[in-house]
Amino acid sequence: MKLAKSVERLKSSPTIAAGEEVRGLLAKGKDVVRFDIGEPDFDTPEHIKMAGIEAIQKGFTHYTSARGIPELRDALIDDQKKKGIGLSSSNTVFYPGSKIALYSVLALLLDPGDEIIMQDPVWPTYGSIVEYFGGVSVAINDWNDNNPRTTFSPHEFERRITSKTKAVLINSPCNPTGAIVPESKIEELAQICRSKQVPLILDRIYSALTYNGEDKVPDFDIEGGDIIIISGFSKEYAMTGWRLGYTIAPKKFTDILVQLQDNTTSCPSSFVQYAAVAALRGERDWQKKMNKEYQDRRDAMVSEINKIPGWKCASPQGAFYCFPFISNVGDSGSFSSKLLSECSVSSVAGKFFGMHGENHLRLSYTTSKERVLEGMKRITEFYETRWHRPQKSLQ
Numbered sequence: 001m002k003l004a005k006s007v008e009r010l011k012s013s014p015t016i017a018a019g020e021e022v023r024g025l026l027a028k029g030k031d032v033v034r035f036d037i038g039e040p041d042f043d044t045p046e047h048i049k050m051a052g053i054e055a056i057q058k059g060f061t062h063y064t065s066a067r068g069i070p071e072l073r074d075a076l077i078d079d080q081k082k083k084g085i086g087l088s089s090s091n092t093v094f095y096p097g098s099k100i101a102l103y104s105v106l107a108l109l110l111d112p113g114d115e116i117i118m119q120d121p122v123w124p125t126y127g128s129i130v131e132y133f134g135g136v137s138v139a140i141n142d143w144n145d146n147n148p149r150t151t152f153s154p155h156e157f158e159r160r161i162t163s164k165t166k167a168v169l170i171n172s173p174c175n176p177t178g179a180i181v182p183e184s185k186i187e188e189l190a191q192i193c194r195s196k197q198v199p200l201i202l203d204r205i206y207s208a209l210t211y212n213g214e215d216k217v218p219d220f221d222i223e224g225g226d227i228i229i230i231s232g233f234s235k236e237y238a239m240t241g242w243r244l245g246y247t248i249a250p251k252k253f254t255d256i257l258v259q260l261q262d263n264t265t266s267c268p269s270s271f272v273q274y275a276a277v278a279a280l281r282g283e284r285d286w287q288k289k290m291n292k293e294y295q296d297r298r299d300a301m302v303s304e305i306n307k308i309p310g311w312k313c314a315s316p317q318g319a320f321y322c323f324p325f326i327s328n329v330g331d332s333g334s335f336s337s338k339l340l341s342e343c344s345v346s347s348v349a350g351k352f353f354g355m356h357g358e359n360h361l362r363l364s365y366t367t368s369k370e371r372v373l374e375g376m377k378r379i380t381e382f383y384e385t386r387w388h389r390p391q392k393s394l395q
């Protein structure tokens with residue numbers, strides 16, 4: 001079999017690979033504290049599950065439009081309106097997860113050699129998809145280990161826009177740093193992108209998971225500018241396994257996305273779309289409780305990290321990851337592997353998160369506070385007694 005040249009550029013996802021390894025250890029009965037995983041440990045709320053079950057029972061088990069069932073489109077329009085985003089039903093496409101939404105958007109934009117400008121540290125999937133299409137990621141460092149607020153500079157992005165730039169891609173709150181790009185900076189960047197006629201893609205998958213105020217975007221009229229929003233139900237509604245994501249984009253672009261979708265996945269599962277209507281229209285008290293719990297775990301994790309000599313972690317403003325600076329560990333990949341093999345704590349090595357990711361670890365607080373404390377105890381003990389001290393004595 002002779003494979004396509006593009007396969008040579010295909011990379012595995014380091015976050016998924018970490019998860020696979022841990023699942024193997026858990027199956028063997030290992031007591032692993034999981035800090036690798038990028039999904040809520042909370043169960044999907046009951047009213048959402050029931051809506052999905054009812055939809056199956058009522059026979060909503062057939063193909064739908066890629067644009068989503070009308071009830072879902074209407075519910076999303078109302079939900080986005082509350083967030084200041086004006087759209088109509090001609091601006092939506094729904095997919096089996098927001099990853100394929102991102103893939104579809106980049107598929108429509110990229111020819112070999114084209115550039116996508118993005119933040120750094122960055123979720124590795126962006127670069128992998130861009131490279132798979134023969135594109136080039138242009139990374140802009142917007143992270144300072146001492147400051148939970150990103151050092152994001154719209155003018156730095158402006159400086160890097162060239163004739164090869166096909167889009168600027170922003171993730172806020174950010175995976176892996178948890179940093180939020182302030183509304184005023186998004187506004188400034190949107191204006192820059194508009195003047196340069198470069199689309200601005202906003203990945204808002206973590207937008208509901210914030211702890212110190214909201215993740216706000218300026219009032220956007222989707223039809224009036226080249227703004228593409230990518231998001232989904234995985235993190236906000238604890239629905240990772242249901243697989244539902246969406247794009248919100250100008251009609252012209254949406255129509256082509258629909259064409260692509262018609263030739264690929266057709267549509268996401270019909271009954272999942274009904275469950276999603278219940279998610280969007282249902283009460284949100286459970287979400288406040290979930291965020292409060294994440295916040296408690298975050299505070300516990302940050303406090304324990306900062307007790308480790310030489311380690312540093314600013315308190316993340318959103319998402320569910322800490323991205324501490326870890327000193328004296330050498331290669332973050334070897335350190336992360338050692339943490340797993342020697343003290344059964346899983347993590348993802350910082351080096352996978354862009355050019356500025358090395359010397360960091362991505363630690364998810366998607367496990368109970370007790371487990372967060374247990375995991376941090378194991379890491380501290382390992383670093384101080386089995387890793388750090390031997391290194392020091394060699395100096």
Ligand SMILES: Cc1ncc(COP(=O)(O)O)c(C=O)c1O
Pocket residue numbers: 038096097098099100123171175203205231232233234240244245
């Ligand atoms: C920044 C970011 N965007 C998109 C996704 C994809 O989410 P899903 O495909 O589950 O909707 C993830 C998942 O981890 C993510 O971290």
